[in-house]
Amino acid sequence: MSVIVKIKKKFSFLFKWFLKKDRMKIGIYGPPNAGKTTLANRILRDWTGDVMGSVSEVPHETRRARLREGVKIEVNGKSVMLDIVDTPGLATKIDFHEFMKFGLSEEEAKKRAKEATEGVIEAIKWLDDLDGVLMVMDATEDPYTQVNVTIVGNIEARNIPLLIVANKIDLPNASPARIKAAFPQHPVVPVSALKGMNIDTLYREIAEKFG
Amino acid sequence: MEGVQLNLISKDRLDKMASMEKIRMILEEVKRGKIVVLESGLTPEEEAKLIELTMLEIDHDKFVGIEVESYPQKSRGFLGKIFGSSGGRLTVIGPANRLKTLQKSDEFIEALVSLGDR
Ligand SMILES: Nc1nc2c(ncn2[C@@H]2O[C@H](COP(=O)(O)OP(=O)(O)OP(=O)(O)O)[C@@H](O)[C@H]2O)c(=O)[nH]1
Ligand SMILES: [Mg+2]
Numbered sequence: 229m230s231v232i233v234k235i236k237k238k239f240s241f242l243f244k245w246f247l248k249k250d251r252m253k254i255g256i257y258g259p260p261n262a263g264k265t266t267l268a269n270r271i272l273r274d275w276t277g278d279v280m281g282s283v284s285e286v287p288h289e290t291r292r293a294r295l296r297e298g299v300k301i302e303v304n305g306k307s308v309m310l311d312i313v314d315t316p317g318l319a320t321k322i323d324f325h326e327f328m329k330f331g332l333s334e335e336e337a338k339k340r341a342k343e344a345t346e347g348v349i350e351a352i353k354w355l356d357d358l359d360g361v362l363m364v365m366d367a368t369e370d371p372y373t374q375v376n377v378t379i380v381g382n383i384e385a386r387n388i389p390l391l392i393v394a395n396k397i398d399l400p401n402a403s404p405a406r407i408k409a410a411f412p413q414h415p416v417v418p419v420s421a422l423k424g425m426n427i428d429t430l431y432r433e434i435a436e437k438f439g
Numbered sequence: 440m441e442g443v444q445l446n447l448i449s450k451d452r453l454d455k456m457a458s459m460e461k462i463r464m465i466l467e468e469v470k471r472g473k474i475v476v477l478e479s480g481l482t483p484e485e486e487a488k489l490i491e492l493t494m495l496e497i498d499h500d501k502f503v504g505i506e507v508e509s510y511p512q513k514s515r516g517f518l519g520k521i522f523g524s525s526g527g528r529l530t531v532i533g534p535a536n537r538l539k540t541l542q543k544s545d546e547f548i549e550a551l552v553s554l555g556d557r
Contacts, residue, residue: 382483
């Protein structure tokens with residue numbers, strides 16, 4: 229990496245502060261099944277009336293990143309214009325046998341696994357093109373996973389704003405507190421993307437953080 | 440003697456290697472079924488690159504990916520952001536079918552290494 233690029237990278241958080249964009253490109257990141265697409269669908273439904281993509285209990289449902297441009301979110305007179313990217317779930321391993329447990333044939337499962345590996349690569353590539361990240365974690369699961377640590381580390385290294393969404397708080401064993409304890413340096417907003425619980429708080433935080 | 444090979448790589452050795460060299464070395468060893476222990480770990484960017492290259496190596500037969508155990512980076516202050524050093528923390532990487540995380544917190548990791556393939 230050249231010195232100039234390095235210096236630019238180091239100071240990018242200052243540059244960003246001076247040259248605030250009127251439109252922010254926000255990536256939705258997280259492990260498979262965290263509820264990224266469910267959240268994207270909720271945001272689009274509330275602010276544009278359309279949907280982002282299909283949702284499934286089978287992991288790696290999203291295998292291509294999807295971009296929806298010009299989503300305007302308005303809270304208390306404050307408005308932000310966002311381009312939202314729903315990304316494929318990040319993983320360090322993909323075993324097609326997992327998909328067969330959900331009733332897919334071996335052939336379907338292998339095809340899904342192949343596409344899923346490509347999806348992970350695409351999601352990582354998108355990291356370089358973002359102005360902010362909504363990181364979705366399943367609050368019923370252990371937050372100290374390598375995927376979570378790697379995503380948060382990469383966002384910190386790029387100095388772009390991060391909001392952590394502790395999703396699925398409608399489930400009895402959800403613990404947003406565990407996520408807060410794991411990533412104390414970042415704001416954590418507990419929501420249920422499925423049921424819409426606490427979603428207004430999330431919109432307020434989005435307007436604050438990305439506006 | 441039957442067993443799983445552990446490669447423990449010192450910080451001194453890692454400091455001499457370029458990013459891609461480290462990542463290639465890790466993947467090669469892990470694909471052979473070995474567990475690699477890095478004294479000083481990887482940077483977040485190197486971790487992302489490792490995941491990317493792992494995805495390209497997955498053959499949906501013998502190699503289904505990796506398991507990585509590391510601690511979250513201690514958050515860096517303003518000066519750290521400008522002059523930030525790249526020193527990661529102790530990291531263990533192995534094939535996903537041999538290394539399994541049992542329990543993990545920000546200061547303690549419990550993992551299981553199995554001999555079998557599955
Ligand atoms: N109970 C509950 N279930 C949820 C919630 N959000 C998502 N889900 C469910 O979790 C599963 C995965 O949801 P998706 O939105 O497809 O998850 P994703 O993160 O986009 O997953 P990938 O595209 O595979 O990476 C689905 O069965 C959803 O119905 C929630 O707030 N509460
Ligand atoms: Mg999805």
